[in-house]
Amino acid sequence: MTIPRLLVVDDDEETRSMLTQFLQQNGFIAHGAQTEAEIRDRMQAGRVDLILLDVMLGSESGVEICARLRREQDVPIILVSALSQDHQRMAGYEVGADDYVAKPFNPDLLLARVRAVLQRASRSASLVYRRQLALFRFGGWSYDGKRDEVLSPQGFQVALSQRESGLLKVFLANPHIPLRREEIQAALSERLAAASGAESEGTGRAIDMLVGRLRSKIESDPKDPQMLRTARGVGYVLAVDVTEESPA
Amino acid sequence: MTIPRLLVVDDDEETRSMLTQFLQQNGFIAHGAQTEAEIRDRMQAGRVDLILLDVMLGSESGVEICARLRREQDVPIILVSALSQDHQRMAGYEVGADDYVAKPFNPDLLLARVRAVLQRASRSASLVYRRQLALFRFGGWSYDGKRDEVLSPQGFQVALSQRESGLLKVFLANPHIPLRREEIQAALSERLAAASGAESEGTGRAIDMLVGRLRSKIESDPKDPQMLRTARGVGYVLAVDVTEESPA
DNA sequence: ATCTCTAGGTAACAAGTTGTAACGGAAGCC
DNA sequence: GGCTTCCGTTACAACTTGTTACCTAGAGAT
Numbered sequence: 001m002t003i004p005r006l007l008v009v010d011d012d013e014e015t016r017s018m019l020t021q022f023l024q025q026n027g028f029i030a031h032g033a034q035t036e037a038e039i040r041d042r043m044q045a046g047r048v049d050l051i052l053l054d055v056m057l058g059s060e061s062g063v064e065i066c067a068r069l070r071r072e073q074d075v076p077i078i079l080v081s082a083l084s085q086d087h088q089r090m091a092g093y094e095v096g097a098d099d100y101v102a103k104p105f106n107p108d109l110l111l112a113r114v115r116a117v118l119q120r121a122s123r124s125a126s127l128v129y130r131r132q133l134a135l136f137r138f139g140g141w142s143y144d145g146k147r148d149e150v151l152s153p154q155g156f157q158v159a160l161s162q163r164e165s166g167l168l169k170v171f172l173a174n175p176h177i178p179l180r181r182e183e184i185q186a187a188l189s190e191r192l193a194a195a196s197g198a199e200s201e202g203t204g205r206a207i208d209m210l211v212g213r214l215r216s217k218i219e220s221d222p223k224d225p226q227m228l229r230t231a232r233g234v235g236y237v238l239a240v241d242v243t244e245e246s247p248a
Numbered sequence: 249m250t251i252p253r254l255l256v257v258d259d260d261e262e263t264r265s266m267l268t269q270f271l272q273q274n275g276f277i278a279h280g281a282q283t284e285a286e287i288r289d290r291m292q293a294g295r296v297d298l299i300l301l302d303v304m305l306g307s308e309s310g311v312e313i314c315a316r317l318r319r320e321q322d323v324p325i326i327l328v329s330a331l332s333q334d335h336q337r338m339a340g341y342e343v344g345a346d347d348y349v350a351k352p353f354n355p356d357l358l359l360a361r362v363r364a365v366l367q368r369a370s371r372s373a374s375l376v377y378r379r380q381l382a383l384f385r386f387g388g389w390s391y392d393g394k395r396d397e398v399l400s401p402q403g404f405q406v407a408l409s410q411r412e413s414g415l416l417k418v419f420l421a422n423p424h425i426p427l428r429r430e431e432i433q434a435a436l437s438e439r440l441a442a443a444s445g446a447e448s449e450g451t452g453r454a455i456d457m458l459v460g461r462l463r464s465k466i467e468s469d470p471k472d473p474q475m476l477r478t479a480r481g482v483g484y485v486l487a488v489d490v491t492e493e494s495p496a
Numbered sequence: 497a498t499c500t501c502t503a504g505g506t507a508a509c510a511a512g513t514t515g516t517a518a519c520g521g522a523a524g525c526c
Numbered sequence: 527g528g529c530t531t532c533c534g535t536t537a538c539a540a541c542t543t544g545t546t547a548c549c550t551a552g553a554g555a556t
């Protein structure tokens with residue numbers, strides 16, 4: 001894949017340029033668009049790998065646009081919204097969005113999501129599915145998103161806590177990519193930190209602890225981890241391949 | 249191979265001539281170009297071994313040009329950009345380009361990259377691959393970039409620290425080429441030193457230490473190194489052949 | 497061949513980072 | 527309330543990695 005090409009759809013000029021710039025700074029190609037027509041223009045004009053679609057587009061509802069786009073083409077879509085109630089979230093999934101991010105969002109979280117969706121998209125060419133329910137296989141292990149259940153290579157079921165399985169999901173979505181602690185933190189606690197460069201989170205070493213505990217459960221030799229490798233000075237990486245199946 | 253012929257594509261006159269001069273001083277043949285049309289002219293007119301392509305070409309996106317060129321021919325391309333704050337990250341991505349360098353770049357780093365890409369190009373005619381994830385074999389040893397794991401000729405697994413495996417990767421990418429300490433340093437810490445002739449890094453002998461430690465791990469007789477030879481007055485060379493396989 | 501000078505090998509140390517055991521608070525359950 | 531489980535914090539040990547200092551080996555001059 002070449003550099004991913006993103007399309008940021010938002011009717012607020014400021015948000016749009018802020019977003020496109022931020023994404024460009026992080027190695028993506030990002031363009032802006034305001035209307036459904038513009039989206040279609042862009043997609044006509046060239047490849048678009050992912051659309052970041054605001055839910056509140058003045059007159060139009062982003063959700064409806066999403067539904068329409070999805071019916072016709074298979075471009076991955078992340079819905080962006082200030083309304084982060086759960087039922088609305090579900091509505092987004094029903095419509096076929098690949099993910100859903102609340103605004104104001106933590107930039108690290110957004111990055112992680114974008115990468116995750118692109119990853120998935122590049123692997124399983126075309127497949128509208130619901131994020132949570134996939135079945136992952138990695139290094140002999142498997143994780144069933146539907147049951148939130150982990151099976152060891154020997155078939156033993158291993159109980160993970162909420163947070164641990166959350167952590168696992170974050171890594172499964174970003175294999176081979178070193179994740180910084182802040183990114184992990186952000187992806188885990190969907191709490192919206194301040195929008196921009198928010199680097200609060202000076203708490204402590206919770207992530208290290210979490211990783212340690214997860215290792216003790218899914219690494220055959222936790223002292224010498226084969227899957228959850230540490231990237232010194234950076235964070236942690238999942239160093240095995242991940243395959244993802246749509247749920248049965 | 250004869251002297252490699254490089255093409256520097258940038259719309260800024262100053263950058264372009266600075267770059268071409270620098271490359272010429274380092275033994276390459278370098279020309280400049282500003283537009284895609286000019287690139288094609290040059291390629292028509294004569295062999296071009298490597299293109300250094302700026303990402304921000306005024307109106308056009310270098311990335312798109314890269315994609316187009318790649319679709320038609322197999323010329324190696326290094327993308328140059330000011331956009332890559334989080335550069336390490338890009339490495340994880342599969343880009344159509346052969347490599348990606350941040351601007352302002354450390355000249356030593358650039359040299360190392362150029363050599364590495366030329367090396368690869370001459371070896372494995374055409375191959376879009378994932379930089380990090382290749383599998384290398386050298387002098388009986390192997391290095392698995394995917395697992396970041398080194399196997400001795402006897403099949404024993406040797407644990408390298410982060411920095412040590414980074415060093416190894418630098419050498420694997422540039423076999424038989426004497427690398428100066430500054431180049432190595434630059435390639436290791438992708439940190440952008442000051443743009444031009446920036447020779448800061450007057451720190452100390454960290455590289456010597458690193459090489460020493462790596463030798464102690466992968467040389468059968470560290471006192472008389474067979475692979476990691478020292479090039480007196482210059483730096484170090486990897487003195488064995490390297491084969492590189494794309495990951496399974 | 498010997499001398500001298502300098503580059504490089506290496507041990508010892510120091511600073512920074514990570515792994516992990518122990519502790520304690522909070523939430524859920526009986 | 528008392529228990530258990532989850533999870534963040536702290537403290538400390540172990541490991542990484544750069545720096546310094548000292549010594550040996552090579553290269554060139556005599």
